Amino acid sequence: MPELPEVETISRILRPKLMGRTILSAQVRWSGTIAFPSVRTFRRTIAGQQIREVGRRGKFLRLQLSEYDLLIHLRMSGDVELREPNGRFKLHDRLILRLTARGGRANVPGIGRGPRNRRESKSTLVFNDTRKFGRVWLTRNMDEVLGRLGPEPLGRAFTADWLYEGVHARRRQLKPLLLDQAFIAGLGNIYTDEALHLAKLHPLKISNTLSRAQVVRLHDAIRATLREGIRRNGASIDWVYRGGDFQNHFRVYDRAGQPCPVCGTTIVRLVVGQRGTHICPHCQRG
DNA sequence: CTGGCTCCCTGAATGC
DNA sequence: TGCATTCAGGGAGCCA
Secondary structure (H helix, E strand, O other), X not given: OOOHHHHHHHHHHXXXXXXXXXXXXXXXXXXXXXXXXXXXXXXXXXXOOEEEEEEEEOXXXXXXXXXXXXXXXXXXXXXXXXXXXXXXXXXXXXXXXXXXXXXXXXXXXXXXXXXXXXXXXXXXXEEEXXXXXXXXXXXXXXHHHHOOOOOOOOOOOOOHHXXXXXXXXXXXXXXXXXXXXXXXXXXXXXXXXXXXXXXOOOOXXXXXXXXXXXXXXXXXXXXXXXXXXXXXXXXXXXXXXXXXXXXXHOOOOOOOOOEOOOOOOXXXXXXXXXXXXXXXXXXXXX
């Protein structure tokens, strides 16, 4: 399931391929995909928009367009890929954007100028999402979608001091707090379990009981885990395959019954905040 | 403020 | 073998 490192990987792959291209038209194959605006308005508005920048905020993929932002949340099973148009769909394709060739000029009916150039190598940007949880927004004011997100854990604002203040301003179980996108943006189930194990902290520990040293460990662990995830191009599990390798280096996630890489104790799976949670009962004592 | 629960949805795993 | 049931998971929304 795409978390910060997976979305970052997708963003880095797409960025050089998409920059400067213009969206010719949109085909919405499942209307529920479009969170905002209406499908009708979405289709009309996005045509003719040029892709100016590709980036990420939390787990959102962001395509900065001429006048709008296209925000994509992959949730569980979403994937975005550039595909050469062959007229065929894949199962679970939800949204298809027709693009000009790299550096190509817009040729939108009613907007573009000049005759259609059939030799142009056009592409399609496809949002494929098995479980239909993913959503897409097209907005002039992205803060309406992203405004409540917490800081980027790999950004400058995310310091050990900030984290200490944050966990002590609340009284919450550690894991649900780390998963709360309004607290920190980008952590999901995998990286939270991995970071807590690296920091030797129990997921049920109450946030405002953390010592200074524990907060520093947690801060370092979050950053180290996310950086390793990005370095390995994310984790490739479920139906989303990105060529990532991090799934082969999990310390605890999805490893119940197997030995802890640190101490050899058998890893246990429990449920915390309705989420499957994996810990080493020796390294992460409550 | 906090946590628990449900819902959305599909495919893999499990049960009979 | 085949059909039915269960479960996972990100985030919104609801309730206590």
